Amino acid sequence: MTNTPTPSGSVDATKVQPIQRVSDDDLYRHSSQYRMWSFTPEQLAQKRVEINARAATVLETRVRSFLEQNPDLGSDEVAAITEKAVPVTADEEVLLVNYFARMLLTFATKMNLPTEVAATAVTFFRRFYLNNSVMDIVPKEIFYTTLFFACKSENFFIGIDSFAKKTKSKNEDVLKYEFRLLESLQFTLMNHHPFKALHGFFLDIQNILQGKVDLNYMGQVYTNCKKTIMEAILTDVVYFYSPPQITLAALLKEDEALAMRYLDLKFANEDSPGVLHLETLRTVIVACKDTMSANAVPSKEQATRTVAKIHFGQNPLSVVERMRRQRESASPP
């Protein structure tokens, strides 16, 4: 690196107020990912409960006014509506979002999109549902919008015509909620995914453990960690931990001995610059690894049930229609 010249007695041109030294950690703290999209588990849970409650109230009001406007419904029909047209719970919401987030990832991979684009699409999709309920806009409606927008945001532009063709959707459907998406993302689009951090650790491990690791083996570790990180992006760890911590958690999961040896050697010298307290770091990484593994993914049946539930809630009439259809087919003329 370049040498800093010896300070002269000259006046600093842009001295406004003393500016604090900005460390690389501070750079991360300036990022929108840290400022807007990091939470404590309690904050995140509360956010989800609130979003769900708000949408639930809207839905319940709608059902009530539907019942008032249709006084001629039979008592069994009213009972069916009261039973079926109910809001989904906050837990059901999370599961459904997770389900579609995974589908989005699978779809993006099938489209051969670059890793970062796929990761961004998933991230945008999940963040969208931190400001919207699945009862406001169902996942299907925002699915392709997120993917299309992620491509643009990551400089991987695909024209709307060819995108719609590839996804067998309509231009206007893809674009319909683009603004809503941007607004729900609070106009922050930059993502720090852990993939570059992984590449960085892959390099630094070679340097710190020089001659002590097999390069072919390292290549294999890298590939597996990349997969683990892709999985991690589907979980809440992205809200609780920084990208390097998630990366190290992935490494820990892959080869605990390697990860620990690296960290021991790396941060053994307490005097080295930017040193971290090894024990604190270890605790954080282990906690991250545990959260990563605890992610619940619903089955297809579960997801379908929730989607149906939302559908009934949004259209109480459909409950009645469904009843009438069932009744008709049960009693042949």
Place this chain on the structure above:
Amino acid sequence: MLRNEYTKEKRVGEGTYAVVYLGTKQSNNRKIAIKEIKTSGFKDGLDMSAIREVKYLQEMNHVNVIELVDVFMAQNNLNLVLEFLPADLEMIIKDQSILFTPADIKSWLLMTLRGVHHCHRNFILHRDLKPNNLLLGPDGQLKLADFGLARNLGSPQDLLTSNVVTRWYRAPELLFGARHYTGAIDMWSVGVIFAELMLRIPYLPGKDDVDQIDVTFRALGTPTDKDWPEISTFSAYNKIQFYPPPSRDELRKRFIAATENALYLMSGMLSLNPHKRWDSIKALTSQYFVELPEPTTPEELPKLGGK
């Protein structure tokens, strides 16, 4: 609600994709500029320039980068609320009534480089540095603005488009259509701006893209495979005129008021081979900034309409 927080008082400009208004932030009476981004008529939805501008400005937090105060939607239009900056460097350069000294030039260059350094350490390329994108605050601070062409330094294998940067400030590798360039393209632009500040006229004013190559190499010499390994890979390279590089003395004569350290720094930023071109750290730590005269303090810099 947000939309009542800002007033739009005066329309000050209209570009291809945005209208700019001057206004006031009601809660604290701060003067601001609002860039209203047109959204209708774009087939592919939100325009890429708008996305980039929002994306990168949200992450920037530096005295020498324009501040994005707020973003909001109104009547289906995207509105960027930016800090109010009344002038730009191009206006200052062109205003013949303004006299500026080597110390002023040093101050502007210093602030430009600090802004570029901040972008680059966040792995963001600006890709459109030129005097009229370097805005000047009422307090004299210079700020990088217009991130409509900016992008992250993505994965190493990414193909980048070479159709970036306004022609006169375009680095030679871009003129040849390079697809894997680095932050060095921004540094080239800064070098050209430095030259322009000293000359008070554009340094490499090509008439069109082909002429730009000619003008560039006439001024700085045509590089060979020896100065710039693999340059002959570019198909356009084999059609160009050969010019000898300028001698130190020729540069001295052209930049009559420049010190040796100033010329050394300029030549560093205008290295034809991007591998050898100085990066922002090397430029900022050059002797030029340490030698006298000291850079003028921002408040004391020349302003439009006399001091």
Place this chain on the structure above:
Amino acid sequence: MDDDEKKDMCPICKTDRYLSPDMKFLVNPECYHKICESCVDRIFSLGPAQCPYEGCDKILRKNKFKTQVFDDVGVEKEVDIRKRVSNVFNKTMDDFDGDLAAYNKYLEEVEDIIYNLNNGVDVAKTEEKLRTYEDLNKQLIMSNMKRNRQDLENFEQQQKFEKEMRLKKRQLERQIEEEEVANREWARREIVNQLSKAEDAEDVVASVKKTVKLKKSSARRKLEDLNKVLKNNPFMMVSNGMLKKKESVPFTPFNGDRDLQKRYVLSETAYHDPFINDLQNKREFIASGFRADFVYDRMLTEAFMGLGCMVIDELQTAQLNGIH
């Protein structure tokens, strides 16, 4: 033998300068007794020894001998003391924030020390005072020395700058002169030329004159620019004695906000990265300015960027402090 003759003779070996013109006298600040160079070599080569002057018991070392600058040994001695003291007491007016009274008091104190040492008054006590001050103010003394050096450097830079500018000015003036001669010559020939085509003489002269006038040379324009620069030359203020008050904030290229405490060291040899290796050998990558070290640096930065951000803890603290 009178005094004048004594002056040119070594009192030890009695060699006379008249006979050996190359002879040089040296003194030692311990006693300031004058001894010729060859005597110094002879007497002190084997180590410290007593001064050969009768009645002088100072022990002298060869490396402390120096050429006498002033004829008067008294002056020589005072100058040496002054130098020694002012190297330690090296404050300038700037250090007193314009408090003239305090500065004068300081100068008086320094004069007292010099007087005492020079005249053998309270030598031990005064020496002690000097040493104590030096010990207590090491930091200040060092930084003042640096500043004085910097002032000198600035002065030299200014001289260099002005010299460069004068040189360029002269070059331009010469160029303008040459151009004017050429222009006159051209005008003369042009007039003869056009007149031979039998045009109206007055018109021809007028139009040629106009053309010459329009040919305002680029050298002249540059000269004007240069004059402007010289007029605004920031060094001029220095030379006018109106030195701008310096602020104590040193110039920092990055405004002090660059992180020099990286958590990694970029290695030049340690990385085996088949993917990047492959790219850096591709011709179009090389030609574009692609650099593997940039990529490595970037990836390593990202690896450690935010490693120390304990997100949950930090958010909880912020919440407790009511920030979030």
